[in-house]
Every structure is written in structure tokens, then in C-alpha cells.
Amino acid sequence: xxSEVEYYLCFTATLTSARLTNPAPYSNYQSELxxxxxxxxxxxxxxxxxxxxxNENGYQTPRGKRFFNTHVFSILKxxxxxxx
Numbered sequence: 001x002x003s004e005v006e007y008y009l010c011f012t013a014t015l016t017s018a019r020l021t022n023p024a025p026y027s028n029y030q031s032e033l034x035x036x037x038x039x040x041x042x043x044x045x046x047x048x049x050x051x052x053x054x055n056e057n058g059y060q061t062p063r064g065k066r067f068f069n070t071h072v073f074s075i076l077k078x079x080x081x082x083x084x
Contacts, residue, residue: 023082030062034079037072047072 026034036059040050047069054067061071 027062033059033062034075037075038079041076 037050037054040053041047045053050072051067051069054072059067061067
């Protein structure tokens with residue numbers, strides 16, 4: 001009769017994720033920016049109004065761009081996640 005054959009599957013997996021290590025610390029500008037955004041939000045300003053205020057007062061994102069409401073929300077959210 002036939003003989004039995006065993007098969008083995010071997011592979012290598014590489015996982016890349018920023019969540020495996022601690023994120024880089026905020027720069028002084030990023031910290032000041034977060035604190036300012038948090039204060040404006042605590043005072044009742046919405047994300048769109050905060051973005052408008054930052055742009056009108058000469059602030060730029062850490063990458064040198066204009067602010068939009070989604071970026072303001074993201075800054076607050078990411079800091080909250082970092083602190084967990």
C-alpha cells in the first residue's frame with residue numbers, strides 16, 4: 001500500500017508596530033500646543049473653532065501645516081491614549 005508522507009510548513013513573520021514600544025516623548029512645542037488646545041477645549045471651544053483660532057494666531061502643526069478640526073481632535077485623542 002502507500003506510505004504516509006508528513007508535510008511541514010515553515011515561515012518567518014516580521015511584525016512592525018509602533019504600539020510595541022513607548023512613543024517618543026513630545027517636544028516642547030508639542031506639549032505647549034496640546035496644553036493650549038486642551039485649555040481652549042475646556043473653555044468650550046469646538047475643534048473647528050480651535051483650529052481657526054490657532055491658524056489666525058500664527059500657530060502651525062508640528063509639521064509646519066495649517067490646522068484643521070480633525071488635527072485638533074487627533075492631538076487631544078493621542079495624548080489621552082499616551083496617558084493610559
